[in-house]
Amino acid sequence: MTTPLRIAVLSAWHVHAEEYGRAAVDHPDTELVAVWDDDAERGRELAARLGVEATTDLDALLAREDLDGVTVTAATSDHLEVIGKAVAAGKHVFTEKLLAPTVAECDKLIDAARDAGVRLTVSLPRLTHGYTLALREILDAGTLGRLTYSRVRLAHDGSTRDWLPARFYDASEALGGAFSDLGAHPVYLTQLILGDEFTSVRPTYTDQTGRGVEDNASVTVATPDGAIGVVETGFVTPASPFSIEVHGTEGSVLYGFETDDAGGAVMRLTTGAGSSRVDLPADQPILFAQWADSIRAGVALEDTLPRARSLTALVDAANAAAQR
The missing domain is CATH 3.30.360.10 (Dihydrodipicolinate Reductase; domain 2)
Structure with a gap:
């Protein structure tokens, strides 16, 4: 791990992308280094506001040895692919909800993160209030x-x-x-x-x-x-x-x-x-800060993943019932 932890934002799709990027800027033990987006213009605009480089090459960004973790604010439909790639590259992940579209995909990501030894945390901020x-x-x-x-x-x-x-x-x-x-x-x-x-x-x-x-x-x-x-x-x-x-x-x-x-x-x-x-x-420290601290301590934030999985289950059930 680097000192401070070096973090990248993966996508400006979500309205909270800049918030999490600024959390990385403001935290004393993290440094924001890049913004990735498959929409080049959208990524450049956010990167300019945050004062970092922009890229459209996700694989190259995740291959950087000096990158420790990522915040994921991509479209929810892309979470399985984007988070999956980050975990496979050994990068710690702080992601916007929902974790994934289905419970089965949540389980796949949770299992992959555990096997890779990376810290996967879902932003459920009101739990800390x-x-x-x-x-x-x-x-x-x-x-x-x-x-x-x-x-x-x-x-x-x-x-x-x-x-x-x-x-x-x-x-x-x-x-x-x-x-x-x-x-x-x-x-x-x-x-x-x-x-x-x-x-x-x-x-x-x-x-x-x-x-x-x-x-x-x-x-x-x-x-x-x-x-x-x-x-x-x-x-x-x-x-x-x-x-x-x-x-x-x-x-x-x-x-x-x-x-x-x-x-x-x-x-x-x-x-x-x-x-x-x-x-x-x-209030407790914001979850981004708890995530960063957990990376340094080598411990998982136990509460967010079970709750993120249950969250997906209920949202999925409600959406399915609404289509009947």
Whole structure:
């Protein structure tokens, strides 16, 4: 390994490509060295903003002995090939969700990374936020009793205000619309709350802006224990706060339904003892930083890969059910 770790961005396809590139620039133990894209103009534009070289030759870039790792922000449909090549070249991988189009392809990449001894991490950023850490503590303590219902909502106005790239509506590249992309966050949070096993997955998708994929989505799931989970997302909502609600036989947790004096979202716990505001811990380091640290330490980030696999399974099931 080099000092600092030398990182390349693989594709400017995703809107988070520059964010992860800047994370490599800003981290004290990483250095951004290149941007690859099969679209030369798109790659040059991102490389210029990040102040590094651009290339369209992926094989040559991955063959560089002074390259330690890559961030993958290619089209989801290309993840198996692009991540597969990076892993085969011995490069550590930090990738945008979804990990791969299918669970079988996720397993193929996870197994290949393990066999190659490289660190494969999927960006599931809300797992590191203080509200998630507080919620996990409440759930682990059993404070809510037997869980009965959860609802997680995350939506924005990328379609109605037309700020998302047109490629985000290409179902062959993005594997769908709002649910496959933005919906991934409420999906993995719902799975954190209710677990990964569901007896039913019932999607409702609509296309309000006529782009051919869902830009407004709600998916209802049920667990073997009878709990119901609702996952809501969309690209057509101008002013919807990110929110979480979890209910059980002994209490409820609400987040995002009220704000404090500084405008920050509040988490509130209600039980038979009354209602109280939950103090939120500080966010953990961003997952990119945890990935970089894990490379140096030679240890895997155990939580992201099982959750990424389960995420793909539920998104795939919802998309398949929506086509019936």
